[in-house]
Amino acid sequence: MSGTIVPGELLLELALLERIGGKGMGLVQLAKLGLPVPAFSVLTTKAWEQCDEGRAPLPVALRRELVEAWQALGGGPLAVRSSAVAEDGGAASWAGQLDSTLGAEGPAALSAAVERAWASGRGERALAYAAMRGTSPGPVAVVLQRLVQGEVSGVLFSRDPEQPDVTLISAGPGLGEGVVQGRIACDTFRVGGAGEVEAEIALKDEEILLVDGALRACLVPAERASAPCLSEDQARELAHFGRLLERELGVPVDVEFTVAGGAISLLQVRPITAPMPMGGRLLWDNSNIVESYSGVTTPLTFSFASRAYTIVYQLFSRVMGVDPATVRANEPTYRRMIGLVRGRIFYNLNAWYKVLSLLPGFSFNKAAMETMMGVSEVASDQEAGVERSRLGEGLSLLRLLGRLGWRLLRLESDARVFRGQFVRALAAARARDPYTLRPDELLQVYERAERELLWAWTPPLVNDFFTMIFYKLLQKTAQQLTGDPETQLHNLLLAGDGALASAAPARELAELAVICRDSDILSSWLSSPEEDALVLREALRHDLFRSRWDRWFERYGDRSPDELKLEAPTLRDTPHFVLQALRAQVRSGAVPDGAEERARRQRAEAEWRRLNRGLLGKAWRAFVLRQARRRVAMREALRLERTRVFGLVRDLFRALADRLVEGGHLGAREDVFYLTVEELLGFVRGTTVTVDLMGLVAVRRAEFDGWRATPAPADRFTTWGAVHLHNRFAGKGRAAAAEGDRLVGTASSAGVVTAPARLVLDPREVPDLGGGLLVAHRTDPGWVPLFASASGILVERGSLLSHSAVVARELGLPAIVGLGGLMDWAREGEVLCMDGSTGVVRRGGDV
DSSP: OOSSEEEHHHHTTOOOHHHHHHHHHHHHHHHHTTOOOOOEEEEOHHHHHHTTTTTSOOOHHHHHHHHHHHHHTTSSOEEEEEEETTTTOSSOOOTTTSOEEEEEOSHHHHHHHHHHHHHHTTSHHHHHHHHHHTOOOOSEEEEEEEOOOOSEEEEEESSBTTBTTEEEEEEEEBOTHHHHTTOSOOEEEEEETTSOEEEEOOOOOEEEEEETTEEEEEEOOHHHHTSOSSOHHHHHHHHHHHHHHHHHHSSOEEEEEEEETTEEEEEEEEEOOSOOOOSOEEEEEOTTHHHHSOSOOOHHHHHHHHHHHHHHHHHHHHHTTOOHHHHHHTHHHHHTSEEEETTEEEEEHHHHHHHHHHSTTHHHHHHHHHHHHTOSSOOOHHHHTOOOOHHHHHHHHHHHHHHHHHHHHHHHHHHHHHHHHHHHHHHHHTSSOGGGSOHHHHHHHHHHHHHHTGGGOHHHHHHHHHHHHHHHHHHHHHHHHHTOTTOOHHHHHHOOOTTSGGGHHHHHHHHHHHHHHHSHHHHHHHHSSSOHHHHHHHHTTSHHHHHHHHHHHHHHTTOOTTTTSTTSOOTTTOHHHHHHHHHHHHHHOOOOOOHHHHHHHHHHHHHHHHHOOSHHHHHHHHHHHHHHHHHHHHHHHHHHHHHHHHHHHHHHHHHHHHHHHHTTSOSSGGGGGGSOHHHHHHHHHTOOSOOOHHHHHHHHHHHHHHHHTSOOOOSEEEEESSTTSSOOOOBSOSOOOOSTTEEEOEEEEOOEEEEEEEEESOGGGOOOOTTOEEEESOOOGGGHHHHTTOSEEEESSOOTTSHHHHHHHHHTOOEEEOOTTHHHHOOTTOEEEEETTTTEEEESSOO
16 A cells, blocks of 8 residues: 555554544544444545545556455445545534445446545535635545445434433434435434433335445335334444543534444544533423513513522521521522523522422422422422432421421411511601602612511411412312312312402402492493593592592502513503403493302312311311411412512612613613613612613613514523523423314313403403403413403413412302413414313313
8 A cells, every 4th residue: 555545444543634534533533442333444635635636537556546445345335435624523514515425336436436525525515615614625535434234324413402411313224325315204312311212203114225336215114114213222322332432532423323233333423513502401491480470571670580589588498497507508599590591581490499409308398399389390300400318308307397387386477477567668668759769769768678578578488388288288188088180179179269369459340340330420431432541530530439449559559460570560550451441340240259169169168078087187187278278368468568569669660760861871761671680779889880871771672672573482491501502492392282172271260161262462452351261371460350351261371379270269260271382272262162170171162
């Protein structure tokens, strides 16, 4: 040999990229690691240079060398592949841009295959790729490799770009050309770090084979068409090869392979050049939280919500017996319990589970906590990133039980003290109209409110915890008594309590509707076709109406269809929404009184008494039911206090915005929502790093407008490493719309209703449903005025403890939540039949 063609075994000692190219270097690396590689030689770039950079035909001497190399490789068919210096590199893969020839055999065919590979380096396809990448293929070597005619071929990625903690394998029947060129259907395998294999098997009707020296598309025999191309053991072996290569080469790799007679051969390896997230795994989910923070949320709201979560869950941990030193050590975790991705708020489940794992007894109440959070899927310990010992936690749980018992005994008195402190703190914060205060005075009010309200939020948190525990206990008790895992007895026992605080806005609005109907003057005005502004002006002349109207807004005016989003207008800002709901009730004559739901509750109580047996068991079950009812009632009452806190914060920052507009630092009041709490407080304190608030607002507005025009991330997804670097936020997303005429969700409030569907995105735009079914992606407390004109509620998101489920039960409205794909499935105006006791909804007809 003259050194123009070098056998693979000689290259193991000395291989230079500039002589054997990227593909040749990859084969050398495979061989050095002792991996199964078919025998090969490389026609170096020296030959390319001798032939006028591949433009001149091969000289006779080089043709003789080709024949010798072919004979040394066994004299059978070869794979002749380009191996440009830039090919298969870390900067650009050049995948498929230069030509390869499979099945070359004999002097003429070998020479033609080499010249074809050289010519492809200056071909139209390669030149276009080079222009896009700002590079060139460089000198072109050529790999001569014994062709393995495998029954199965494919490609593996040592890391799936969408799920980097698994190996991705695509495999199809026949030769690899069909796979890499996308000409055939392929099976997909994902292999996890522990060896678990997830397979997606395709119907493979065609394969590419070498027939009479040429590639041909052939039919796949029926017995192989639907069978997996690889066994699980083969998939694991390939994943092992991929991880070994990644570890040795220091980068994620793309490997081509073939399988003949059950034996795997690796044909080439290259770095994965597409950007790929790398690093620690984080799990994100917007279940439950999307009810409060739907769609794009502004920086001000997110920054305040993040501060609130940080504060209240540190408090909760201390109440649950976590050592203060442990709480302080984990403060960074508390700060990242929620995150902002493409402008939307998500739970960082790793942070949540880390915080929850600090609590005694986490192993035993993890499922109940997931119910409280309403996550769309239960996370494994590995997903959650927590480790725990059930024995150790069992002992700590025993110690905690005494603490919890004491907390439960004093919870009612603690809540009364909290309400008293809350009323005094809120009154102090509202003592002066915030819109008359200076920025420094507003800062003082905010800091005092944060200290006296948020840092005193312990009783609501403790009650939320007990709500979760006793709801779960009641559900399990109902399932045991009835022997039915799908029973709704527990929900019926909690329904029909119209005295709950969350039902009060609707109840008091209904009472006002009765007053209006009993008054000829008010009934005439509210039923008239006149515009809202005129109707309200005339109605307010009526003393009783005015007093009830003013009292309603004093109590509930801070509520809003997005009441926890500071940028959202409140009901006080948009009184026409409430007026339209009131007018709809006056015109229809229907007043939701909850009588039907109370009757269901009475029947459920009778069934509960019938099933209860045994003195001790009966006493325990009565205790569970009593506590579940009390805890739910207290939770709904305290949620109204939370609304008032957000109302105060909203007013404080709006007032600060007015001062900044007056000072020329903002262009409009709404600009304040594009700044964070820290930036605004820093501006007043003198600790901000920039005073160009208008510049910040302009940048943020442009970015968040972009997020509004960008598809939302999936409802549940995983990121790796830096969250906003190379991650695609893809996952299960919204459940696909059901096919056919039936959809099943979570039964939340019993009752069968057949009515037209009214699809609502913003309740302020559809004040009167006219007895139709309210169909929504999600709801929150600000939607309550709309419930009065609905005959039933269907919600795509939500859980049994979400607001829409709780209020529906209180008002006696049949309801189903968790209807994945509902908004894609339902059509405006079509007749649907829903059964709130089974969770089934159908198009038309009976359920």
